[in-house]
Amino acid sequence: MQISDKTLSAWEKKGAPKEKRGWWDIAALVNWRGRAVGIQGGPGAEADKLAADTRLKQARAAIAEQELRIKSGELISVVLVEERLTEAFGSIRTSMMAIADHVMTEIYSQYPELAPQVRGLIDTYVREGLKEVADSGRFCAPASRRPAKKQVDALEEVLKRVFQKIKPDEPMTVSQWAAKNRYMSSEETSRPGPWRNEIVPYLVDIMDAFNREGVEKIIFLKPTQVGGTECGINIVGSIIDQRPTYYYCLPDDETLKEFSADRLQKVLESNRCFDGKYQRGDSKDTMLRFAGGFCKFWQCQVANGFGFVVIGLINEVFPWDFGLLWQSLIGSVIITACEFITGVIVNIWLGLGVWDYSTLPFNILGQICLPFSLLWIIISCLAIILDDYLRYWIFNEEKPHYKFV
Secondary structure, eight states: OOHHHHHHEEEHTOOOSSBBBBOOOHHHHHHHHHHHOHHHOOOHHHHHHHHHHHHHHHHHHHHHHHHHHHHTTTOOOOOHOOOOHHHHHHHHHHHHHHHHHHHHHHHHTOOOOTTTHHHHHHHHHHHHHHHHHHOOOOOOOOGGOOOOHHHHHHHHHHHHHHHTTTOOOOOOOHHHHHHHHHHEEETOOOEEEETTTTSSHHHHHHHHHHGGGTOOOOOOOOOOSHHHHHHHHHHHHHHHSSOOOEEEEEHHHHHHHHHHIIIHHHHHHEEEEETTTTTTGOBBTTEEEETTEEEEEEEEEEHHHHHHHHHHTTTTTOTSSSSEEEHHHHHHHHHHHHHHHHIIIIIISSOOOOOTTTTSSSSETTTHHHHHHHHHHHHHHHHHHHHHHHHHHHHOOOOOOOOOO
16 A cells, blocks of 8 residues: 555544554554545545555465465465375275285185186275275364364365275276277377277277186287287286286397387376376386386296206217207207296296197197297207307307217
8 A cells, every 4th residue: 555654644633543653553544534535435436445455465464374374384285185185095096906906916826716706806895995985985073173164165175076086997998998098109100199999990809808707818819010019008008007916028138128118118108097106216127116016027038048058058068979950859858848847837836827838739737838849959959059159259169060860
């Protein structure tokens, strides 16, 4: 309010109310001035201006006081409270929704037929419980310190929105999830934008097979560049978003890192449904962490790699006149034995299902089979020759020469 000291002194001589030396009651002064111009606090231009200035000063003082109380920690922003509570309740929901899958993973190796039923039962109870909490959650202020009704109503509105965040979404199939949440960037496709199932209708049934009860294995026989990788990414994304617990296996270290860093992580960072779930700072190429679970990448070449190392060591024992065919047969036996032992541990005991030959002829427990054992003969022969020539080129050992039988 721009009023000079000279004007105030003149008003004081005319009877303007004054609290004490240097202090004035603005409201009383406004009323006095209104009467002085003939309008009792009325609509006179000067009185209106003084009243408006008074309200502005009072509002600024109230805001300054509120900011001071916020800085001192006495008050907390409603927006901040809602954000933090939403984040906390969202984490609770994610962890609760993952219980069924974690239990199934623990009991599957001992009770493979019962595990899916247990998972379904736990999932149903968890969903019903979360829905009940979301629908009935209310704020009850303690009687000893009950806020004003306006504050209670405002807080209840905030909590109502927060409690809704704990309500589980209706389960979606992989194709439904992709259509709702997946966004394809220009780095992934020549037609960037939301995922459209109608463009790749042949992938819908393959993706949705992942959600069908009783399906334990999906075999996708395909050519290149038909969306197979994107199909796998949609499956992984659907699990991270809806059922956060998962393992993903790839054949070698280079493919593993390329898929994780160049494909999957970019999808997790560019799609909004993973906001607050994907924990980038705690993740590595071989282990992606997210709320309620993780995505672990394993190499599946342990058995064969160990087998080829043994072949290289045995290669030093046999003389040059020992037939190459017999060396290859021994190598095939070694690889097959390593594959069987690894398969029993990884696939049968741990239940990871990295490979399964049960549909191929002459298999044993689905872990080894005759067609692959014959293939190992050819690969062993190539490995033996390569090992001999590497020793010749690098270590100046004897130049390789062979007898076939």
